[in-house]
Amino acid sequence: MAYTQLTACAAAIKYIQAMGGNSFHVGVFNALPTGMLFMQFVAAQLANRLKYRRQWWFWVTILQRLMLLPFVLGPWLFPALGDGFWLWAFLVAWAINNGMTHFSTPLWLSWMGDYLPKEGLNTYWGVRHLWMQFTAALMLLGSGLYLLDPASDFRWGYAMIVLVATVLGVIDILMFYKVDEPPVTPLPQASIWQVLREPFQHTGFRRFIGFTCFWHVAAMVGAPFISLYLLEWVGLSLFQVLLLWTFSWIGGALSSRWLGRLAEAYGNRPVLIMCTTLKSVNMFALLMAGPGNTWVTFSWMAPLFMIDMALNTGIAIANNGFMLKQSPAANRTMFIAAGTAVAGLAGGVTSVVCGLILVWLANWSVDLPGYTINGYKVLFCVSILLRFIAVGLVRHVQEPKSRSVSHVVTMLVGVNVTQVLRFPVGLYRRRRLEEGISSDGSSDDEVIPAATSPAGSK
Numbered sequence: 001m002a003y004t005q006l007t008a009c010a011a012a013i014k015y016i017q018a019m020g021g022n023s024f025h026v027g028v029f030n031a032l033p034t035g036m037l038f039m040q041f042v043a044a045q046l047a048n049r050l051k052y053r054r055q056w057w058f059w060v061t062i063l064q065r066l067m068l069l070p071f072v073l074g075p076w077l078f079p080a081l082g083d084g085f086w087l088w089a090f091l092v093a094w095a096i097n098n099g100m101t102h103f104s105t106p107l108w109l110s111w112m113g114d115y116l117p118k119e120g121l122n123t124y125w126g127v128r129h130l131w132m133q134f135t136a137a138l139m140l141l142g143s144g145l146y147l148l149d150p151a152s153d154f155r156w157g158y159a160m161i162v163l164v165a166t167v168l169g170v171i172d173i174l175m176f177y178k179v180d181e182p183p184v185t186p187l188p189q190a191s192i193w194q195v196l197r198e199p200f201q202h203t204g205f206r207r208f209i210g211f212t213c214f215w216h217v218a219a220m221v222g223a224p225f226i227s228l229y230l231l232e233w234v235g236l237s238l239f240q241v242l243l244l245w246t247f248s249w250i251g252g253a254l255s256s257r258w259l260g261r262l263a264e265a266y267g268n269r270p271v272l273i274m275c276t277t278l279k280s281v282n283m284f285a286l287l288m289a290g291p292g293n294t295w296v297t298f299s300w301m302a303p304l305f306m307i308d309m310a311l312n313t314g315i316a317i318a319n320n321g322f323m324l325k326q327s328p329a330a331n332r333t334m335f336i337a338a339g340t341a342v343a344g345l346a347g348g349v350t351s352v353v354c355g356l357i358l359v360w361l362a363n364w365s366v367d368l369p370g371y372t373i374n375g376y377k378v379l380f381c382v383s384i385l386l387r388f389i390a391v392g393l394v395r396h397v398q399e400p401k402s403r404s405v406s407h408v409v410t411m412l413v414g415v416n417v418t419q420v421l422r423f424p425v426g427l428y429r430r431r432r433l434e435e436g437i438s439s440d441g442s443s444d445d446e447v448i449p450a451a452t453s454p455a456g457s458k
Contacts, residue, residue: 001132003169005139005249006161007068007097008033010227011147013275015158019075019087023228023362027355028091030224034216036098039235043103043433046345047184047333053107054181058173064100065169067092072159076419094246110382113324114182122285126260129313133253138244144242154238198294199338204398205326209338211393212319215276218386222283222379224351229321229376234289239299244305251306252313259314266411267402268318268325274405275314276394280387281310285381290372322399 016025047053071093075086116124149155199205230236230244263271285304289297319339327335361375 001135002139003165003172003382004064005136006143006165006168009140009143009155009161010231010238010245010363011143011158011161013125013227013231014088014147014154014238015072016090018154019083019090021087023225023358024352024355024444025091026088026228027224027351027353027358029094031220031351031355032091032095032098033348033350034220034344034351036095037102037337037341037344037348039099039102040106040341041334043106044334044337047107047110051183052181052182053111054176054179054243056101057104057107057111058177060100060172061104062170064097064104065166065173067100069166074156075155076159106333106336109320109324109336110184111181112174113332113336114184115180116324120264121259121324122264122317123257124260125320126257126263127319129256129260129317132251133249133256133309137249137253140242140246140249144239144246147242148239152166158302199327200336202335205335205339208322208397209342211390211397212339212343213346214386214393215390217350218383218390220347220350221280221354221386222286222383225354225376225379226282226286228287229286233291233376234294234297234372236294236298237293240294240430244297244298244302248305248309251303252309254306255310256313258432259317260308262408263314263317263321266408267399268322269397269402270405270408271314272318272397273323273391273394274408275311276387277391279308279311279315280384281311283384283387286380287377292305322397326399351357 012029013026046056050056068090069092071086074081074089075083117436143161146161146442178281199209203445227241227245230241231238236244259271281304285308289301323336323339327339357379358375361378364375366373
């Protein structure tokens, strides 16, 4: 998490701008982490031919951790090549970096899926997310303080951040060297097409893949451009943006253990539905933000970003829990790849297309009384609409033994939400019954308990 946050934080956006990049380059940068997810299919096929995954995961990830450093130091070592060359060299290195990340991810996840017990898995994942997100918050705060001076050279500053990230990233991999690994459970006598088809032939898992694909499209219409929007339109400084994301990660950390327990107790599906339903909060916050006193904007956006990251955490825990619990031991790596890679490809294409749209709408705006609509806000509105549609799709995801959303909400708030929503109707029906009783002379005790008693109550 330290490596990921330091290399992919808002400082990278300023680095791209310092090298002469625009919103298209930012769109490409943010598309690659999801666009390279197809490498998970390569890893999944390889995993079915291996007895142990650790050696492949170890060396590929070590190389991945070292990949960016030469290309961020390149402008200082060979300045004659020009910023344009080094910008695209950095983006190519970023693509290879993310490709190796996604090659190693299903190997690691399937290893953990075999290593960890199914009972309590979501609770473990929640604790893991807690420490990951505190780490992310600490890294963003540290990088924000390091780049506090707005007149600093962001090219050199980002290069030093990548150097620190590389050291921490290599240490991370070395810590796994002696972690036990159960042998791979391969899919016996399976052709490559059978291995690829199996996740899509599983009805329940196919619905999950369909939802994640649409959700990635809905999210990537707006999410890749949040930092750029805050820097260019709202006017926040880089330190304020990094501090905003720091608070965001703290919100995720504070909620992750509780969300893990919630998913373990009631199932991944209700957590996924509830978090998806509320996930548009950050897009609405961005639509309300505008130029002005940046610290005032920061003060009301910080708690909303904390809530948003808590929802992200719930979605991440539910997704991982669903994939690890619903995938078979044989061919687990391919199920994990299918659950993330197809969606990532859809999201990556969406990010690039939306980056081009922002370039096209760079000088376009509509001024209304007290409000301005620009390209960013158009994308955020489209993202909100698509997220609302995703709420309908996520309800089709099925998970055996999970509880209903209404049951989980009732347990959380301590009252039956359906009954609360029907309360005015219940009063009306009761009054009509009482009027009928008074007109025919019947006793209250003869009618009302049966009419007002909930169905199935004892």
